[in-house]
Each structure stands twice: as C-alpha cells, then as structure tokens.
Amino acid sequence: MDARETTGPGVKSAMRTVALLDFFARQGGMYSLTEIQQELGYPKSSLYALLRTLVQLGWVETDPTGTLYRIGMRALLVGASYIDGDPVVGMAHETLDWLAEVTGETVHFGRLDDFDVVDLSSRPSRHNLRPVIRVGRRLPAHSTALGKALLADRADPRLPEQLEPQTERTITDREELLTDLRRVRERGYSADREENSPGVCCFGVALRLQRPARDAISVSIPVTRLDDVREREIPALLMRARERIEYSAHHLLHP
Amino acid sequence: MDARETTGPGVKSAMRTVALLDFFARQGGMYSLTEIQQELGYPKSSLYALLRTLVQLGWVETDPTGTLYRIGMRALLVGASYIDGDPVVGMAHETLDWLAEVTGETVHFGRLDDFDVVDLSSRPSRHNLRPVIRVGRRLPAHSTALGKALLADRADPRLPEQLEPQTERTITDREELLTDLRRVRERGYSADREENSPGVCCFGVALRLQRPARDAISVSIPVTRLDDVREREIPALLMRARERIEYSAHHLLHP
DNA sequence: AGCCAGTGTTCGCATATATGAACAAGCCCC
DNA sequence: GGGGCTTGTTCATATATGCGAACACTGGCT
Numbered sequence: 001m002d003a004r005e006t007t008g009p010g011v012k013s014a015m016r017t018v019a020l021l022d023f024f025a026r027q028g029g030m031y032s033l034t035e036i037q038q039e040l041g042y043p044k045s046s047l048y049a050l051l052r053t054l055v056q057l058g059w060v061e062t063d064p065t066g067t068l069y070r071i072g073m074r075a076l077l078v079g080a081s082y083i084d085g086d087p088v089v090g091m092a093h094e095t096l097d098w099l100a101e102v103t104g105e106t107v108h109f110g111r112l113d114d115f116d117v118v119d120l121s122s123r124p125s126r127h128n129l130r131p132v133i134r135v136g137r138r139l140p141a142h143s144t145a146l147g148k149a150l151l152a153d154r155a156d157p158r159l160p161e162q163l164e165p166q167t168e169r170t171i172t173d174r175e176e177l178l179t180d181l182r183r184v185r186e187r188g189y190s191a192d193r194e195e196n197s198p199g200v201c202c203f204g205v206a207l208r209l210q211r212p213a214r215d216a217i218s219v220s221i222p223v224t225r226l227d228d229v230r231e232r233e234i235p236a237l238l239m240r241a242r243e244r245i246e247y248s249a250h251h252l253l254h255p
Numbered sequence: 256m257d258a259r260e261t262t263g264p265g266v267k268s269a270m271r272t273v274a275l276l277d278f279f280a281r282q283g284g285m286y287s288l289t290e291i292q293q294e295l296g297y298p299k300s301s302l303y304a305l306l307r308t309l310v311q312l313g314w315v316e317t318d319p320t321g322t323l324y325r326i327g328m329r330a331l332l333v334g335a336s337y338i339d340g341d342p343v344v345g346m347a348h349e350t351l352d353w354l355a356e357v358t359g360e361t362v363h364f365g366r367l368d369d370f371d372v373v374d375l376s377s378r379p380s381r382h383n384l385r386p387v388i389r390v391g392r393r394l395p396a397h398s399t400a401l402g403k404a405l406l407a408d409r410a411d412p413r414l415p416e417q418l419e420p421q422t423e424r425t426i427t428d429r430e431e432l433l434t435d436l437r438r439v440r441e442r443g444y445s446a447d448r449e450e451n452s453p454g455v456c457c458f459g460v461a462l463r464l465q466r467p468a469r470d471a472i473s474v475s476i477p478v479t480r481l482d483d484v485r486e487r488e489i490p491a492l493l494m495r496a497r498e499r500i501e502y503s504a505h506h507l508l509h510p
Numbered sequence: 511a512g513c514c515a516g517t518g519t520t521c522g523c524a525t526a527t528a529t530g531a532a533c534a535a536g537c538c539c540c
Numbered sequence: 541g542g543g544g545c546t547t548g549t550t551c552a553t554a555t556a557t558g559c560g561a562a563c564a565c566t567g568g569c570t
Contacts, residue, residue, distance in 0.1 A: 010307070011268050011272075011304055011305055012527090012556070013266050013528085013556090013557085014271075014305055014308045014309060017266075017269040018272065018309065018314050018329070021333045025333040026336075028336050030340075033547075034548085044529095044530090044547090044549090045528075046527085048548075048549070048550095049527080049528080050269055053269045054273065066548095071333065071336055071340060072337070073337060074273065075333050075334050076334040076337040076338065077277075077280055077373065077393065079330050079331040079335060079337075079391060080334060081326055082331040082334075084392075085285075085325060111328065113328055124379055135390065136332060267527080267558080287517075287518090288517075288518065289516080297558090298558070298559055298560070299517090299519090299559095299560095300520080300558075300561095301557085303520095511570105513570085514567105515566105516565100516567090517566075518563105519563080520561105521559105522559100523558105523560100525556100525559090528554090528557105529551105531551095532551085533549080535549090536545100536546085536548090537544105537546080537547095538546095539542105539543095539545100
C-alpha cells in the first residue's frame with residue numbers, strides 16, 4: 001500500500017522521501033512539519049532536512065510563510081510520464097479512440113494496483129463533454145467493471161477486509177462478489193450496475209497480455225441510455241477492442 | 256530544470272531519488288543500470304541500492320528480467336494528487352467548464368515552470384472528442400498563448416538561450432517576442448497563430464492571483480473555424496472567465 | 511568450447527546523514 | 541503584556557549510506 005520503513009534493507013532516506021510524497025498524495029492538502037511528523041513518525045529534525053531538500057528541488061511546495069507544505073509540480077510531471085512511457089497504454093490509444101467513437105460513451109483504460117484500479121487513459125462521452133478526467137485516480141476494484149474484469153482473471157482474487165460500499169448497489173458480500181466474478185469468466189465481460197456511481201453502468205474486459213491480467217478497458221453509460229440493444233452491443237464492441245489491442249501488443253511484445 | 260546535486264546542503268539520497276525520477280520522466284522509456292549510471296553520473300553501486308529500494312516501494316518498475324527500469328505507478332498517483340490538491344485549479348474548474356461550453360473549443364489551464372507551461376487541466380472541444388489529454392505535459396512558454404500571457408506579466412521575462420521553433424511560425428527572435436509581449440500587455444490577452452501546432456491558434460489570459468502571475472487559461476481553435484466573430488468573441492469570453500476565477504479566488508484567499 | 515567485453519551484484523571502509531536535545535520564535539489566553 | 545504552550549530551527553555525534561574495487565554472470569564472437 002504505502003511506503004513502509006519495515007522493508008528490511010534499503011536506502012532509508014529514499015524510502016522516507018517517497019513515503020513523504022505518498023503521504024501528500026493520500027492527504028492532498030497542506031500540512032505543517034508537526035502534522036507530518038505525527039503522521040509519519042519520523043523525528044522532526046530529520047523531516048525538516050528532508051522537506052527543505054525537496055522544496056529546493058520543486059517536489060514539495062510551501063505556502064508564503066514557508067511553514068505549510070504540499071506536493072510540488074515536479075511530481076505531476078513525473079507522474080504524467082508514467083502514462084507517456086507505458087507501451088501498453090500507447091498501443092491501446094487508437095483502439096480506445098475507436099471504441100469511444102463507435103459507442104459514443106465514456107471509455108476507460110485501467111490497471112490493477114492492490115485493491116484498486118488506477119485510471120490510465122480515458123475518453124469523454126459524446127453526450128457529456130466535461131467528464132471529470134480521472135487519469136491517475138484510484139477506484140475500488142470490487143465496485144467497478146474494470147476491477148471486476150481483472151479480479152475475475154485471478155484464480156484467487158485478493159480482496160480487502162471490507163468491501164466498502166460506494167453506492168447502495170455495491171456488492172459488499174464476498175460470496176456474492178465471487179459468484180459475480182464466476183459469471184464474468186463465463187460470459188467474458190464484467191458489468192457494474194450502478195455499483196460505483198449512482199446512475200452509471202459499466203462494462204469491462206481484461207486485456208490478456210500477462211497472467212494474471214493487469215490491464216482492462218471499460219465503457220460507461222448512464223442507465224438512462226442503456227437499452228437492450230446497447231446491453232448486447234457494448235460488450236461485443238469491448239471484445240473487439242480487446243482483440244485489436246491484444247493483436248498489436250502481440251506484435252510489439254514478440255517481434 | 257532538473258534535480259541537480261550542486262545545491263549546497265541537502266539530503267543527498269533524497270536529491271538522488273528525485274533526480275532519478277526526473278530522469279525517467281525526461282527520457283520516458285526503460286533503462287539499464289549502466290545507462291542510468293552514464294546519464295546521472297552516480298556510482299553504479301549507489302544507483303543499484305537506490306533502484307532496488309524504489310522498486311520495492313513501487314516507484315520504479317522493472318521488466319520481467321529485472322534489469323531494465325522504468326518509472327512506477329506510484330509516481331502517477333502522487334502526480335495526480337498535485338492537481339486534486341491545488342486550490343486554484345479546484346476553483347477554476349467550473350469556470351473552465353463554462354468556457355468550454357460557450358466557446359465549444361478546447362480549453363486549457365496552465366502553470367509556468369521555468370521556460371515551460373505545464374497543463375494542469377483541460378476540456379475537449381465539442382468538435383473533436385479525442386484531443387490528446389495533455390494534463391501534466393510541458394509546452395514551451397514562448398510558442399503558446401498560455402506561456403505568452405504569463406511571460407507578458409513579468410517585467411523581465413526569463414527566456415531560454417534558444418527559442419526553439421515548434422512550427423515554421425514560432426517566434427524565434429527575442430526582440431520580436433518582446434514586442435509581441437508588449438502587445439499582449441496592451442490589449443490584455445495573448446495569441447498564438449499556429450506558433451506551437453500547425454493549424455491551431457490559441458488565445459490566453461493570465462490569472463492575476465499573484466505577482467508575477469503563475470497561472471493562465473487559454474482557448475485553442477483550428478484556423479479553419481477561426482473567423483472575425485470568433486477572433487473578437489473568444490478573447491472577450493476568456494476575460495470574463497478570468498474575472499470569474501479571480502473573483503472566487505479572492506473570496507478563498509481572503510476570507 | 512573458450513575468450514572477451516560488458517553488465518549486474520556484493521562487500522568493507524570513509525563519509526554524510528539521522529537523531530534527540532537544546533534553542534528560538536510565535537501565539538493564545540488570561 | 542507576560543507565562544506557558546506549541547511549533548520551527550540548529551547542532552554534535554552515533555549511525556547508516558555511499559563508494560571503489562573485486563566478483564559473478566551473461567552473451568557474442570572466433
């Protein structure tokens with residue numbers, strides 16, 4: 001989950017550096033030295049030196065008084081490069097465009113990370129030009145089509161202690177979720193019926209580029225636009241998109 | 256620009272940690288230990304320990320053989336939090352939506368960083384649903400409306416040695432650029448006439464939330480849709496958007 | 511097969527950093 | 541306005557890290 005100091009050998013101040021950055025990412029506001037020290041448990045003086053160093057380098061910013069810290073812009077630039085440099089995302093790009101075009105709905109590309117899925121690429125729907133761009137944001141795996149498509153590909157899916165409800169339809173019972181995952185395996189795609197966001201359904205398929213699968217793509221659609229035709233059409237288009245991506249990936253991974 | 260080791264006192268391994276991350280961000284591929292060592296100049300064994308630590312923490316990933324390194328997903332999550340946690344971006348959100356709505360064109364929010372502008376938020380145009388989402392990407396300040404709006408707000412704008420041409424219309428002469436910046440100050444908005452991207456013009460205004468201004472917003476439009484009406488209309492709408500953002504910011508910054 | 515060049519990995523000492531305690535600076539509340 | 545509390549900053553030394561050199565592997569070439 002987060003950067004712990006308990007991992008045997010390793011460069012201590014490097015671990016603390018990224019633990020500090022992780023802290024800012026989780027909390028996402030401005031914090032004083034003492035607050036950070038209370039949260040991370042490092043000695044005040046160590047944190048002080050570390051923070052000053054990171055401020056100098058643009059990875060941490062301070063308020064005008066210099067006593068409140070937040071994450072810096074350099075972190076944003078490096079984060080964006082993760083997506084630019086990812087070969088799978090790069091290859092999927094065209095196909096995601098195509099999928100957004102033919103469905104007219106919001107398209108996502110996600111990657112599993114612990115119990116969450118991280119959005120690595122998305123396309124807005126034709127009907128709503130201002131989706132919140134969610135690249136780099138986490139979504140619970142158990143409540144999303146992306147996540148369920150990925151969990152279904154694992155023989156023994158790791159699940160959090162508590163399946164936190166996101167809406168009143170979120171599946172919070174382990175057995176029920178496992179049953180759903182079995183259905184996903186049978187029919188080849190996952191579905192989220194307003195389980196993550198009220199009024200929004202999603203369909204998802206996992207990309208079989210490694211075992212178990214790590215990446216998935218999905219199409220989101222408001223229930224108001226979801227009819228019997230779309231109910232059949234979207235999964236079919238998703239599977240075609242999957243094949244296109246897997247095909248290009250095959251050429252790239254085995255040249 | 257990047258994290259150098261020359262900055263007087265500071266935690267050495269923290270500086271190296273972020274310098275390493277910066278390196279991956281700049282290069283954006285996969286690199287072997289030796290390649291990184293040649294680029295950064297640190298001893299091989301030091302880099303080795305550092306890389307192993309960062310891999311353990313998810314900030315660096317390796318290929319299946321474990322000898323090629325790239326940036327890890329944790330970096331993406333932290334980068335995204337920079338935008339989520341930024342008060343100005345948060346406040347501008349609604350107004351950017353409005354601006355995208357009334358213009359129907361691509362809208363950007365950018366922040367100055369050295370000689371570049373970093374895209375912190377964007378809205379797709381109504382006509383092209385698949386703009387490359389460029390959040391977290393850098394653009395040269397001298398060739399963009401965002402950048403020129405920000406440079407114009409500085410009494411002595413810092414410019415790179417060489418004004419690199421991005422298109423054949425990029426202003427590469429310092430004097431000519433300074434003249435253009437003077438015009439920007441006079442009329443209150445900046446314009447980019449295919450100077451950064453062929454076939455695309457932009458208008459921009461700086462947000463006067465601090466002196467000198469650090470943030471700007473812009474509207475991009477293909478030359479093919481740019482007529483006399485839009486030529487007047489878009490700058491006017493930009494200025495209205497600016498006022499709306501500055502108004503909300505005033506309330507938030509001086510409660 | 512065996513050599514060679516290049517690369518990744520380990521190890522013990524010189525060096526830089528982490529640390530707790532002491533110092534300074536605000537800030538609030540009475 | 542001053543006591544007491546909280547927070548930011550500095551400093552000397554124990555400690556962890558950075559370093560070069562030696563070792564281990566790998567793959568390509570003759």
